[in-house]
Structures are given as structure tokens and as C-alpha cells.
Amino acid sequence: MSILNIAIAGSSGRMGRVLLESVAQAPDMRLAAALERKGSPFIGKDAGELFGAPCGVFISEEMATALVGCHALIDFTRPEATLDHLQACRELGVNIIIGTTGFSVEQKELIADAGRDIGVVFAPNMSVGVNLSLKLLDMAARVLNEGYDIEIVEAHHRHKVDAPSGTALRMGEVVANALGRNLEECAVYGREGVTGERSPSTIGFATVRGGDIVGDHTVMFAGTGERVEITHKASSRATFALGALRAARFLAQRGKGLFDMQDVLGLR
Numbered sequence: 018m019s020i021l022n023i024a025i026a027g028s029s030g031r032m033g034r035v036l037l038e039s040v041a042q043a044p045d046m047r048l049a050a051a052l053e054r055k056g057s058p059f060i061g062k063d064a065g066e067l068f069g070a071p072c073g074v075f076i077s078e079e080m081a082t083a084l085v086g087c088h089a090l091i092d093f094t095r096p097e098a099t100l101d102h103l104q105a106c107r108e109l110g111v112n113i114i115i116g117t118t119g120f121s122v123e124q125k126e127l128i129a130d131a132g133r134d135i136g137v138v139f140a141p142n143m144s145v146g147v148n149l150s151l152k153l154l155d156m157a158a159r160v161l162n163e164g165y166d167i168e169i170v171e172a173h174h175r176h177k178v179d180a181p182s183g184t185a186l187r188m189g190e191v192v193a194n195a196l197g198r199n200l201e202e203c204a205v206y207g208r209e210g211v212t213g214e215r216s217p218s219t220i221g222f223a224t225v226r227g228g229d230i231v232g233d234h235t236v237m238f239a240g241t242g243e244r245v246e247i248t249h250k251a252s253s254r255a256t257f258a259l260g261a262l263r264a265a266r267f268l269a270q271r272g273k274g275l276f277d278m279q280d281v282l283g284l285r
């Protein structure tokens with residue numbers, strides 16, 4: 018069995034800690050580097066302390082040095098940080114798995130372009146369940162293509178900084194594509210005051226933030242006399258981390274190109 022050397026960005030974050038532990042437990046992977054932002058109080062600490070016992074890998078702020086010899090960087094941070102990390106990976110020929118959400122259209126184009134030089138898996142949700150839900154949504158939208166109002170409701174923990182979630186937006190894109198609509202033109206993000214009647218061509222989004230909710234998504238197809246709802250509820254961040262590890266294994270086989278979790282899971 019060949020061992021994959023994996024680097025983790027944003028090591029001290031909610032996802033970073035789960036990723037460190039998941040890589041440390043994977044028999045076919047070695048935690049080669051744990052990274053944090055410059056000036057982080059975690060620099061120099063043993064990464065193992067973030068999830069349990071010391072592991073001899075010390076948290077670094079030197080991306081370029083740390084990435085030497087790595088097969089892949091897994092990045093769940095913030096858009097600006099991810100784009101810096103992407104550039105370093107591109108220069109060093111290291112594959113990247115991007116779980117970060119909240120990118121602008123222009124930033125997404127930069128990520129897509131990196132696929133010309135390195136392997137990139139970019140997905141707003143790495144869980145198997147959400148990616149299956151995307152397939153179900155495509156099917157549901159094609160069948161319920163008239164007379165059903167589409168509303169997407171998502172709920173996350175109080176620390177989440179972007180809204181709607183990347184997953185909710187991807188769900189909206191899948192439904193809009195299936196219906197031949199452009200999400201940018203038909204999305205309605207929240208309602209307030211005298212809104213008038215709902216326009217049938219819109220896709221509505223509602224956001225809930227509170228407590229420690231890991232991530233809930235529901236897409237509602239509300240018709241006359243019936244309602245279909247497709248719901249996914251994450252109860253542990255391990256589901257996202259294990260998806261990211263699958264993506265790293267996938268890229269080790271596939272080489273350069275831009276992929277998402279539908280490719281990794283063979284759902285395309």
C-alpha cells in the first residue's frame with residue numbers, strides 16, 4: 018500500500034481538528050504537515066494536542082516549506098486563505114481538496130483554472146449523504162417541474178460566517194439547472210415586509226444560525242395538496258472529513274483536473 022502524505026490547512030479550526038484526527042487514523046495516510054495562519058497562537062504546538070495525544074507534527078505557518086513532499090493539501094479555511102494556499106500548491110505541484118465555502122464567481126474561476134496544473138477537488142459539502150441528495154434533487158426537480166414552489170432552508174452553528182451555506186447554494190444550482198433556470202436570476206434570499214405573492218419561477222432561501230448545529234439542509238417542493246421535502250442532517254463533522262480523505266485518494270489516482278464530490282463518489 019502506498020502512503021499518501023497529507024497536509025492540513027486551518028489545523029486549529031473546527032474542521033481542521035477533525036481532519037487532523039481522521040488523517041492520523043487512516044492506515045494509508047501520513048500526517049505530513051499541519052498549517053495555520055501567520056501569527057496563530059498554535060504555531061509550534063504539536064498538532065496531536067488538537068485532537069488527543071501528541072503526534073510529532075508541529076503546526077507551521079510556512080506553507081511552501083511544509084508542502085514539500087506532500088501529495089495533497091486539504092483546505093477548509095476562508096476564501097482568501099484558500100486562494101493563497103491554492104497558489105502555493107500550483108507552484109509546487111501539490112493536489113488540493115477545497116472544502117471552504119463563500120467564494121465569489123471570480124474566485125471560483127481562479128480555482129477552476131488551477132485544474133490545468135494540479136488535481137483539485139472543490140465541493141461545498143464532502144458528505145456522501147449530501148452528494149446523494151444532489152442526485153435526488155435533480156430527479157425531483159425534473160418530475161416536479163410545474164406547479165411546485167421550491168424553497169431551500171438551511172441551519173448551521175452560531176459561528177458560521179457565510180450565508181446561505183455553500184451546500185444550499187449548490188442545491189439551488191442543481192434544481193435551477195434541472196428546470197432550465199439561472200439561479201442568479203431566480204434566487205430570493207430571505208423575505209421581509211409586504212413582499213407580494215410568491216412568483217412561481219423563484220427559488221427561495223432561508224437561513225437559520227444557532228448553537229452547535231453541524232449542518233441541516235431541506236429542499237421543499239411545495240405544490241397544491243402535497244409537499245415533497247428532501248432533507249439531509251449532518252450530526253458529526255467526521256462525515257465531511259472522511260469525504261475529504263476520499264477526495265485525496267481519488268486525486269492520487271486521477272492527477273490534474275478540476276473535480277467535485279460527484280466525481281469522487283462516482284455519481285456523475
Ligand SMILES: NC(=O)C1=CN([C@@H]2O[C@H](COP(=O)(O)OP(=O)(O)OC[C@H]3O[C@@H](n4cnc5c(N)ncnc54)[C@H](OP(=O)(O)O)[C@@H]3O)[C@@H](O)[C@H]2O)C=CC1
Binds near residue numbers: 030054117144257
Ligand atoms: N465542504 C464541506 O464539506 C464543509 C465545508 N466547510 C467550510 O469550511 C470552512 C471552515 O469551516 P470551520 O472549520 O467551521 O471554520 P473555523 O473558523 O473553525 O476554521 C477556519 C480555520 O481557518 C483558519 N484561517 C482563517 N483565515 C486564515 C488565513 N487567512 N490564513 C490561514 N488560515 C486561516 C482559521 O484560523 P484562525 O482561527 O486563526 O482564524 C481556522 O483555523 C468554512 O468555509 C465552511 O463553510 C465546513 C464543513 C464542511
Ligand SMILES: O=C(O)C1=N[C@H](C(=O)O)C[C@H](O)C1
Binds near residue numbers: 141142173182185231
Ligand atoms: O460551515 C459549516 O459548518 C459548513 N459549511 C458547509 C456549507 O457552507 O455548505 C457545509 C456544511 O453544511 C457545514
